[in-house]
Every structure is written in structure tokens, then in C-alpha cells.
Amino acid sequence: MAGTIQNDKALEILQEEAKRDNLEIIFEEFNFPGWFRGNDSLALISPYYKALRFVALGYNPKSEKITAPLIFANYGYEEDYENLDAKDKIVLVLQERPKNREELLRYEAIEIAHQKGAKAILFVNDKKGGLVLAGVGNFQGYPNPIPAFSITYEDGQMLKRLLKNGITPTVVLRSNSQCKESTARNAILTIKGKSKKKIVVGGHFDSWDIGQGAVDNGVGIAVLYEVARNLSRFNDFYYTIEIVWFNAEELGLWGSKRYVEKHKNEVVLMLNLDMPGEPTGVNIMGFVELDSITREFIYSLDGFDLKDSVKSQPWTNSDHMYFMFEGIPVITTLGWMDESMYRHYHDFGDTFDKVSKKLISNSAAFVSLLVYRLATTEIKFPRLGKDEVIEVLRKNGLDRRLKKQKEWKFDN
Ligand SMILES: [Zn+2]
Structure with a gap:
């Protein structure tokens, strides 16, 4: 969990592992309201x-x-x-x-x-x-x-x-248990492009402590790491790619919130990997301008069974949410997961034995290809204005829940 010694140690292991692969990961620290489980x-x-x-x-x-x-x-x-x-x-x-x-x-x-x-x-x-x-x-x-x-x-x-x-x-x-102001770190790996504008590919690093966080979100961060390894081999990107392991997501999206506060002007697109499954397509999350480019990409792939193709089904309460609120185009993959994997969501049984290597492998290949496609040429990713964001959230019935959880950051 974010804020714990275990979380810090895990970040250091990630950084060391990356060093062995000639990848440089840096940390960005942030404050957040910490919570520490006691012997209840x-x-x-x-x-x-x-x-x-x-x-x-x-x-x-x-x-x-x-x-x-x-x-x-x-x-x-x-x-x-x-x-x-x-x-x-x-x-x-x-x-x-x-x-x-x-x-x-x-x-x-x-x-x-x-x-x-x-x-x-x-x-x-x-x-x-x-x-x-x-x-x-x-x-x-x-x-x-x-x-x-x-x-x-x-x-x-x-x-x-x-x-x-x-x-x-x-x-x-x-x-x-106790509530205590705390700090945690996001881990960031940058692959430079011609432009300083960034495509962010992220997933949450932290998890719940009762299990091992293997599915939520070990799978996501394994895919993220593999995407980093794949894309680092190329140096012909137009956009800079930033791979981000967000922290403190489970406690309230604190890492991605702080990242957006700091970097929102540099980001043109965000791709979130929260429990990605066997790829079946792309979710453009209400950013309909991404329809043609993602559709064209899906049609170009023969080796995957992408039966869901492109859908626009916005949802909230994961690391893309604050990017979305800023009108920054966000996408996620559509995917399939075996019942045995999502059954133990946020339970003691979210453990390593549930994870499918094939799923990680296929998802990493798919996401790598997708990001490669989006980052190599100067594609325009138009942002939505405030009214358009409100419209997307309303049309998909997300406004009520956001208001209830006091996350409705729009006046009307
Ligand atoms: Zn998650």
C-alpha cells in the first residue's frame, strides 16, 4: 500500500530491475492523506x-x-x-x-x-x-x-x-488503523520524442495489502514494464512517451491527481492500464475524435481477436479520471479476464497464482503496438472543453456518482 515501507522497497526493486534493462526510472514524491492498517x-x-x-x-x-x-x-x-x-x-x-x-x-x-x-x-x-x-x-x-x-x-x-x-x-x-498525512512516489520513465508533448501510459503501482495485488494491479504494471522495454528500443517518436507507475490509486487516485496538477499542460493523451485483460479492442472513453485512428489501427492488426474493436464507454475512479476532467483524451484497452482472476478483486485471494502470463504477454504486445502507432507521427489529439467534458459525463450517467463522492469539480 502507498506510504508503507513495503511500497517504497517495491519501487526500488522496480528501479533496479529497470537499470539492468538499461532503462532509467525516476521518482516524483507527493503528499497525500495516508492510511495505515493496524491489528484490527x-x-x-x-x-x-x-x-x-x-x-x-x-x-x-x-x-x-x-x-x-x-x-x-x-x-x-x-x-x-x-x-x-x-x-x-x-x-x-x-x-x-x-x-x-x-x-x-x-x-x-x-x-x-x-x-x-x-x-x-x-x-x-x-x-x-x-x-x-x-x-x-x-x-x-x-x-x-x-x-x-x-x-x-x-x-x-x-x-x-x-x-x-x-x-x-x-x-x-x-x-x-490510523490516518496520517504521508508521502508516496510515482515512478516515471521517459522515452524522448521530437516534441516535448507527452503521451502518458500509466497504471497504478499500489494495491491492497490483504492479498498480493497480483491482478489489481500487478497485471497492469507488468504490462507497463514490458511496454517500456519494447518502446525504448525505438528512437523515431514524434511525441515523448512517459510511462508512469502511479501510486496511492487505491486510497483515492492521489498519485495521478498530483501528476495531473503538475504536468497537465504537457500531456496530449493518456492511456490507463488498470487490470488490463486479453485484448479485445480499445475504449476511447467518450473522446470520439479518437475513433478513426483507433479503428484504423485495429483493422491493421490481424494476429489478435479484437472482437470489441472500438467502443466509447467512459468510466471513472481510476488513474485516467483527472486527465479526463481536464479534457485530455484518455483511452484504455478493452479486454477479457477469466472469472478466477476478477473473482478475488480487493480480496485476500488476489494472488500471484491467478495471473496468466499469456494475458500479460498479449496485452503488452497490443499496447506497445498501439502506443507506437499513436506516438510516431504528429496526430492531433484535440482536448475537450469544459462543457464537452460535462456533456460526456452526463450522457454516461457518471455525474450523479461523481457528485455523491464529492468529485464533481464543475460548478454547474
Ligand atoms: Zn485497480
């Missing part, structure tokens, strides 16, 4: 003892030992508390989001539980099989008002059954 605990103590499988959400504060009766508040919406007294209780809510209802983000459910007087909140995972779902409790990096944990589907069902049978479970928990 969570157990059912009545009507019987059972340790619960859980993961603390990012930005949980340190707490005293909390022993309290448990109540079930359905999805955790305001109205779910109508006939409940949550004061001094621990609240159990479902992670699952009902269809046809306004989306409730986890941070909103935490805020509501806090306002109702609850001491802590447990989110029941909707994926079966002993899985948890790590993530931040809010997007701004302030301490969560109460400790929030993700627990497994199975433990959640057990607790719900007890309540249904008229038994009030008593739960004991302690949050030992």
Missing part, C-alpha cells in the same frame, strides 16, 4: 463465540474496544432506519445495491449510520465464498466517522439468521 479485530461473542472474517475499510480511525449489540439495517439507506434504534449499536448492512434505487455509496451508508448514533458498521459482501471487499470508506481521505468493516457473505447470513430468530448478537471490535 472483530468477533461475535454472544450467543456464542466466533471470530469473523473481515477487512477494515480505508481511512478507518483508531478506536477503543467496542462491545455492542448488532442490528440489521437492510441496505443502510436513511429510510432503512425507520423502526430501528441504532444508538450505541453496531449496524449490519448489505453491500449489495438494489436495482431501481438511487445508488448508495459506502461512505454515505457510513455517514447515515454515524448520524443514527451507531458505533460501527459492517458491510456484508454480496459475493459468496468467504470473500471480503477492501476499499476506502470515503474518497477525500478524512477519517471515517465510525469504523467500517467488510465481512463475508457467509458470516453476514449467520448474523442475519440469529436476528431473524429473535436473538440479538453481541459483537466486539477494535479498529487499530
Whole structure:
């Protein structure tokens, strides 16, 4: 995780490895609201003892030992508390989001539980099989008002059954994590072109600590490294290519945010690699001016099964987001991943054994060719104006969620 000794050490290994390949990686340090996992605990103590499988959400504060009766508040919406007294209780809510209802983000459910007087909140995972779902409790990096944990589907069902049978479970928990202003580093490798204007190819270096971050985003940074090795062999680029290992993405896109603040005027295009799969095409993310160049590129490749060709499906909450907000054209690859790979997203099971070498290899070849095509000649990559960015976000229903998570940086 960003801000830890392990993260720093991993960056140094990357730099040394690159040196052996005659590649020079430099670091750019930035400040961000850090969060450090402590030795947290969570157990059912009545009507019987059972340790619960859980993961603390990012930005949980340190707490005293909390022993309290448990109540079930359905999805955790305001109205779910109508006939409940949550004061001094621990609240159990479902992670699952009902269809046809306004989306409730986890941070909103935490805020509501806090306002109702609850001491802590447990989110029941909707994926079966002993899985948890790590993530931040809010997007701004302030301490969560109460400790929030993700627990497994199975433990959640057990607790719900007890309540249904008229038994009030008593739960004991302690949050030992802490929020602390911290620093982390982005890693940057530059391949010079004729122009100083840059095409940024990036992916997030940090991950969640419970697994090994192999799929999210080990795969992405392995592809990134291979792209760096491939493209460094050429010196006929028009655009400068900057390969960036962004840090602190999982805690709120801090590395890419700081990079954009500093370098936005130098960047003409950004390609994001967050869990890239077996390549099936290119996503131009609402930047429709990129349609013809990417389509022409796809048609020129015979060796790949690019059945998705070119699509325009903008999404947010990864490292391309702040580039997108500036109107800088962003693209990602479209790809396919085996269920066994994405099943353990943000869980203990995101480990090295899930990774397919073939996927990394194919994705790296595809991305290398794509970036080579985009960087060798002087292609115009027109930026979108503010109104056009708003239009793209609105048309794809992204504005509501961005407003909820307080990331809507546009006045209207
Ligand atoms: Zn990721």
C-alpha cells in the first residue's frame, strides 16, 4: 500500500530491475492523506463465540474496544432506519445495491449510520465464498466517522439468521488503523520524442495489502514494464512517451491527481492500464475524435481477436479520471479476464497464482503496438472543453456518482 515501507522497497526493486534493462526510472514524491492498517479485530461473542472474517475499510480511525449489540439495517439507506434504534449499536448492512434505487455509496451508508448514533458498521459482501471487499470508506481521505468493516457473505447470513430468530448478537471490535498525512512516489520513465508533448501510459503501482495485488494491479504494471522495454528500443517518436507507475490509486487516485496538477499542460493523451485483460479492442472513453485512428489501427492488426474493436464507454475512479476532467483524451484497452482472476478483486485471494502470463504477454504486445502507432507521427489529439467534458459525463450517467463522492469539480 502507498506510504508503507513495503511500497517504497517495491519501487526500488522496480528501479533496479529497470537499470539492468538499461532503462532509467525516476521518482516524483507527493503528499497525500495516508492510511495505515493496524491489528484490527472483530468477533461475535454472544450467543456464542466466533471470530469473523473481515477487512477494515480505508481511512478507518483508531478506536477503543467496542462491545455492542448488532442490528440489521437492510441496505443502510436513511429510510432503512425507520423502526430501528441504532444508538450505541453496531449496524449490519448489505453491500449489495438494489436495482431501481438511487445508488448508495459506502461512505454515505457510513455517514447515515454515524448520524443514527451507531458505533460501527459492517458491510456484508454480496459475493459468496468467504470473500471480503477492501476499499476506502470515503474518497477525500478524512477519517471515517465510525469504523467500517467488510465481512463475508457467509458470516453476514449467520448474523442475519440469529436476528431473524429473535436473538440479538453481541459483537466486539477494535479498529487499530490510523490516518496520517504521508508521502508516496510515482515512478516515471521517459522515452524522448521530437516534441516535448507527452503521451502518458500509466497504471497504478499500489494495491491492497490483504492479498498480493497480483491482478489489481500487478497485471497492469507488468504490462507497463514490458511496454517500456519494447518502446525504448525505438528512437523515431514524434511525441515523448512517459510511462508512469502511479501510486496511492487505491486510497483515492492521489498519485495521478498530483501528476495531473503538475504536468497537465504537457500531456496530449493518456492511456490507463488498470487490470488490463486479453485484448479485445480499445475504449476511447467518450473522446470520439479518437475513433478513426483507433479503428484504423485495429483493422491493421490481424494476429489478435479484437472482437470489441472500438467502443466509447467512459468510466471513472481510476488513474485516467483527472486527465479526463481536464479534457485530455484518455483511452484504455478493452479486454477479457477469466472469472478466477476478477473473482478475488480487493480480496485476500488476489494472488500471484491467478495471473496468466499469456494475458500479460498479449496485452503488452497490443499496447506497445498501439502506443507506437499513436506516438510516431504528429496526430492531433484535440482536448475537450469544459462543457464537452460535462456533456460526456452526463450522457454516461457518471455525474450523479461523481457528485455523491464529492468529485464533481464543475460548478454547474
Ligand atoms: Zn485497480
